[in-house]
Amino acid sequence: MWEYTDKVKDHFFNPRNVGEIEEPDGVGEVGSLACGDALKLTFKLDKNGRIKDAKFKTFGCASAIATSSVLTEIIKGMTIEEAAKVTNKDIAEYLGGLPEQKMHCSVMGREALEAAIENYRGEGAKKHELEGKVVCNCFGVTDKEIERVIIENDLRTVEEVTNYCKAGGGCGGCKGEIEKIIKRIQGDKIKEPREPAKHHSRDLRNIEKMQLIQQTINEQIRPALRAHGGNIELIDVEGSKVIVAFRGMCAQCKLTEFTMKDVVEAKLREFVAEDLLVEEDKDSANEPHHHRA
Amino acid sequence: MRTIYFDNNATTQVAPEVFEEIRPYFCQLYGNPSSMHNFGGQVGVKIRQAREKVAKLLGCEPGEVIFTGCGTESDNTAIAGTLSARPNRRKIITSRIEHPAVLSVCRQLESHGYEVIEIGVDSKGRLDFDEFEQQVDDETAIVTIMYANNETGVIFPVERIAELCREKDVVFHTDAVQAIGKIPINLSESNIDLLSLSGHKLHAPKGIGVLFVRKGTRLTSFILGGHQEGGRRAGTENVPGIIGLGKAAELAMQNFDEENNKVKRLRDKLESSILKSCPDSRLNGDVDNRLPNTSNISFEYIEGEAILLLLDKYGICASSGSACTSGSLEPSHVLRAMGVPFTAAHGSIRFSLSRYNTEEEVDFTIEKMPGIINRLRELSPFVTKPV
Numbered sequence: 001m002w003e004y005t006d007k008v009k010d011h012f013f014n015p016r017n018v019g020e021i022e023e024p025d026g027v028g029e030v031g032s033l034a035c036g037d038a039l040k041l042t043f044k045l046d047k048n049g050r051i052k053d054a055k056f057k058t059f060g061c062a063s064a065i066a067t068s069s070v071l072t073e074i075i076k077g078m079t080i081e082e083a084a085k086v087t088n089k090d091i092a093e094y095l096g097g098l099p100e101q102k103m104h105c106s107v108m109g110r111e112a113l114e115a116a117i118e119n120y121r122g123e124g125a126k127k128h129e130l131e132g133k134v135v136c137n138c139f140g141v142t143d144k145e146i147e148r149v150i151i152e153n154d155l156r157t158v159e160e161v162t163n164y165c166k167a168g169g170g171c172g173g174c175k176g177e178i179e180k181i182i183k184r185i186q187g188d189k190i191k192e193p194r195e196p197a198k199h200h201s202r203d204l205r206n207i208e209k210m211q212l213i214q215q216t217i218n219e220q221i222r223p224a225l226r227a228h229g230g231n232i233e234l235i236d237v238e239g240s241k242v243i244v245a246f247r248g249m250c251a252q253c254k255l256t257e258f259t260m261k262d263v264v265e266a267k268l269r270e271f272v273a274e275d276l277l278v279e280e281d282k283d284s285a286n287e288p289h290h291h292r293a
Numbered sequence: 294m295r296t297i298y299f300d301n302n303a304t305t306q307v308a309p310e311v312f313e314e315i316r317p318y319f320c321q322l323y324g325n326p327s328s329m330h331n332f333g334g335q336v337g338v339k340i341r342q343a344r345e346k347v348a349k350l351l352g353c354e355p356g357e358v359i360f361t362g363c364g365t366e367s368d369n370t371a372i373a374g375t376l377s378a379r380p381n382r383r384k385i386i387t388s389r390i391e392h393p394a395v396l397s398v399c400r401q402l403e404s405h406g407y408e409v410i411e412i413g414v415d416s417k418g419r420l421d422f423d424e425f426e427q428q429v430d431d432e433t434a435i436v437t438i439m440y441a442n443n444e445t446g447v448i449f450p451v452e453r454i455a456e457l458c459r460e461k462d463v464v465f466h467t468d469a470v471q472a473i474g475k476i477p478i479n480l481s482e483s484n485i486d487l488l489s490l491s492g493h494k495l496h497a498p499k500g501i502g503v504l505f506v507r508k509g510t511r512l513t514s515f516i517l518g519g520h521q522e523g524g525r526r527a528g529t530e531n532v533p534g535i536i537g538l539g540k541a542a543e544l545a546m547q548n549f550d551e552e553n554n555k556v557k558r559l560r561d562k563l564e565s566s567i568l569k570s571c572p573d574s575r576l577n578g579d580v581d582n583r584l585p586n587t588s589n590i591s592f593e594y595i596e597g598e599a600i601l602l603l604l605d606k607y608g609i610c611a612s613s614g615s616a617c618t619s620g621s622l623e624p625s626h627v628l629r630a631m632g633v634p635f636t637a638a639h640g641s642i643r644f645s646l647s648r649y650n651t652e653e654e655v656d657f658t659i660e661k662m663p664g665i666i667n668r669l670r671e672l673s674p675f676v677t678k679p680v
Binding site: 002012013015018029033034036037038039040057058059060061062064065139162166169170218219222223226 | 400401403404405406594595596597598599602603606615616622623624635636639671672673674675
């Protein structure tokens with residue numbers, strides 16, 4: 001059971017401004033049936049350029065509906081310039097907060113508003129144009145969108161980013177890239193990761209290091225890859241160089257270079273030693289997969 | 294406000310008879326059954342009787358019943374205990390729609406080098422038996438496939454599976470948590486080697502489970518310590534839980550036919566009325582081969598959590614396979630394995646009844662449902678025609 005504030009419950013059980021305005025000045029549509037939530041926002045201006053009326057239609061859970069309802073209330077009476085400044089945080093705060101895992105609903109609200117304003121200004125079709133490069137393929141989230149939720153909400157972890165915009169919440173293949181974006185934006189603000197287990201990195205004998213690498217791949221890395229039809233095999237360890245091969249879906253994935261290697265490297269550095277480098281063994285990529293490695 | 298409880302696949306009410314039976318075992322008869330004195334010993338007698346009652350429900354010998362802490366523990370023990378008793382076999386066969394108590398274990402074992410095969414299901418949730426047949430071989434250590442699915446109620450052909458496993462000398466475990474107490478079973482005429490059940494799904498308290506271990510099945514103990522359960526599951530017995538489960542098993546046997554006819558009739562009435570009164574709704578799962586108490590219905594264009602919260606306003610308890618209710622971003626793995634479109638999976642609702650439900654509760658729900666569905670459809674951007 002989610003713990004919703006009274007305000008969320010009120011707007012869910014008694015949604016305001018449901019419907020579609022005929023001949024609207026702005027229309028914004030975001031989300032899809034497949035994603036699990038979608039919102040269509042329409043508004044009309046008065047002669048002074050203020051939002052006279054706003055209506056919504058939403059497919060989604062209670063917080064998605066409450067967020068949409070409250071959004072229409074917030075923007076009524078605003079000028080376009082004022083409305084353009086509304087952030088997802090404003091929406092969530094107006095509701096007295098949302099459960100962390102539901103913050104993406106407030107982001108959807110802000111996106112729909114933006115799309116509607118763009119539409120009014122004639123900058124695009126009523127469908128929200130994706131800006132930037134798609135990072136999360138499962139939910140179609142771009143780097144620009146991820147950057148924005150990180151900045152506006154001061155996010156520090158991949159999990160938080162997933163809560164706010166869904167990116168990383170499907171197969172998880174883009175988590176490495178999300179982490180990179182967080183690092184780029186937050187820089188020094190991210191707390192130093194937990195001291196890497198010093199007893200590991202200090203004086204690992206070769207055999208210990210290899211065992212640890214294998215164990216980390218088995219327990220920390222492979223399950224995530226298996227979840228979307230991939231696999232990884234440890235080929236060799238030469239000094240600080242770890243050679244791996246990606247199998248199944250991972251082997252054909254064009255993003256391999258960019259994300260998988262980073263995830264693997266980050267995990268190995270966290271659990272084994274800071275100086276490890278991961279390399280992909282291209283030669284064995286086409287060999288059949290051996291289950292009993 | 295009264296509660297209308299249609300979420301019996303999640304957990305059930307403790308039967309009043311069960312509660313009465315276990316009441317003395319907290320403050321009066323609190324002795325340890327392992328003790329030498331009569332004060333504790335008399336509890337031991339009750340545990341023996343409870344074991345006999347459970348054995349009778351399952352159609353097995355009392356010595357084949359091991360009491361555990363819950364269904365999940367039974368599942369974990371069955372899988373891990375079999376693998377460690379048969380270290381030379383490295384293959385596990387399961388299905389894609391298992392409960393996490395099985396699936397998570399298998400996936401972890403996979404990362405430890407076991408080969409794990411997850412057999413798929415068709416659009417009605419029926420097991421791909423041909424695929425299963427091809428996969429069972431002498432490399433296979435264990436096959437673990439559920440008796441009946443918790444989300445759709447679809448029953449798997451476990452006896453056929455068990456027979457094939459027996460031929461190939463493969464251990465067969467079935468998670469029967471949803472089936473026991475709802476449909477009759479006779480293990481004396483079966484080839485099932487290991488079977489899990491959970492007390493709180495059949496009107497016993499939470500915190501008690503059973504692992505049936507057929508005589509002669511090699512299983513390494515999972516929880517080590519004292520000699521309880523013949524050394525096969527250490528730890529001081531959950532005395533009220535065990536006695537309560539014994540009583541619940543007795544009640545289940547007494548009530549099988551009548552209750553299942555009544556429950557099934559109510560379920561069918563609820564289901565057919567909702568499908569009739571709510572347009573764009575569809576049933577998930579194999580209608581001909583289902584538990585008598587379960588119904589899983591998808592409502593297009595709307596989302597499950599919102600439906601549940603509106604039902605909750607009327608005191609009606611159900612559950613959903615939507616992403617939002619689970620806290621994950623993807624809908625139920627069971628419905629996805631069946632190929633139910635995301636659009637319908639997000640709007641899926643499971644009603645699961647018990648013998649405590651009444652006709653009046655069903656009628657009340659039938660009356661409220663169309664209003665709830667229409668109300669959310671009016672909000673939905675995907676519904677263009679007037680509802």
